[in-house]
Amino acid sequence: MKVGLFIPCYVDQFYPQVAVATLQLLEKLGCDVEFPMRQTCCGQPMANSGYEHLTHGCNENFVDNFQGFDYIVCPSGSCTLHVKDHLHSKKDENAAQTIRKKVYELTEFLTDVLKVENLRASFPHKVGFHQSCHGQRGLHMSQMTELVAEPFSKPEHLLSQVSGIELVTLKRKDECCGFGGTFCVAEEAVSAKMGKDRVADHLQQEVEFIAGADMSCLMHMEGILRRQKSPVKVIHIAEILNSTVHEPTT
Incomplete structure (x- = not known):
């Protein structure tokens, strides 16, 4: 299948290793992956701030870049949801509607489309998973x-399906981290307190890594961990699923 790789702008700028891991993982699973070089922001920050009327350029560019793929895969739930719910085009609305039906977040694509049941990956660490x-x-x-x-x-x-991983059970497993895109700017004090509470839940379970499917949430918690001088690291799920199994030497 022909897959268009949709990489959020903040991943492209700050966490390119997540984009690389996503590409490598999809190729390992047999996908023919293409990264449209002229893609930019999907327009979510403007839309979330009440300026959706300023996202037309982002929308048209997205449609121009992602037509013709069987699927479009993105390692971010928030950007995926924005495109699914809000992508429109004044030039070609039919193309926009078609794209909205083809865009998938990475883990839902692996589960619902590829139906992956046997990943050859190894990550021998204690991990807490943050569900955005x-x-x-x-x-x-x-x-x-x-x-x-x-x-x-x-x-x-x-x-x-990852060998060696120890996935902990959190006390409040689906609690918001407080990032919320522009919410962390408009309500920074509330956002920071929510982030500290979310991080504390993971630290109480003595994790080595906080994993997630959205680097935006992980970036928020990473800042808190650094300010607390914590040795705990954040990691995107694509990096774990793409981790190498080391074969025993003979």
Whole structure:
């Protein structure tokens, strides 16, 4: 299948290793991946701030870059959800609507489309997984704990296939980290307190890594960890799923 790789602008600028891991992982799983070089921001920051009328250029550029793919895959739930729900085009609305149906967050693509059940990956570390709000409540990547329903988690299902990993159980596993895009700028004090509480839950479980499917949330918590001089690191799930299995030498 022909896959268009959609990389959020903040990943491109600050965490390029996540983009590389996503590309390598998809290729390992047999996808023909192409990265459209002229892609830019999807327009989510402007839309979230009440300026969706200023995102037309981003929308048209996205449509121009991502037509013709079987699927479009992105290592970010928030950017994926924005495109799924808000992509429009004055030039070609039919193309925009088609793209909206083809865009997937990475872990939902691996679970729902490729139906991955046997990942050859190894990550011998103690890990806490942060489920971001957009992924959980918008893309339904995992079950919300307040619902009386059968629990599930697409990211954790994939992580369970990684050898050596110790995935801890958090006390408040689907609590917001407080990042919220522009919320962390407009309400910085509330955002910081929420982030500290989220980090504390992981630290109480004595994790080595906080993993997640959105580097925006992880970036927020990484800043808190650094200010606390904590040795705990953040890592995107793509980096774990792409980690190498070391074959025994003979």
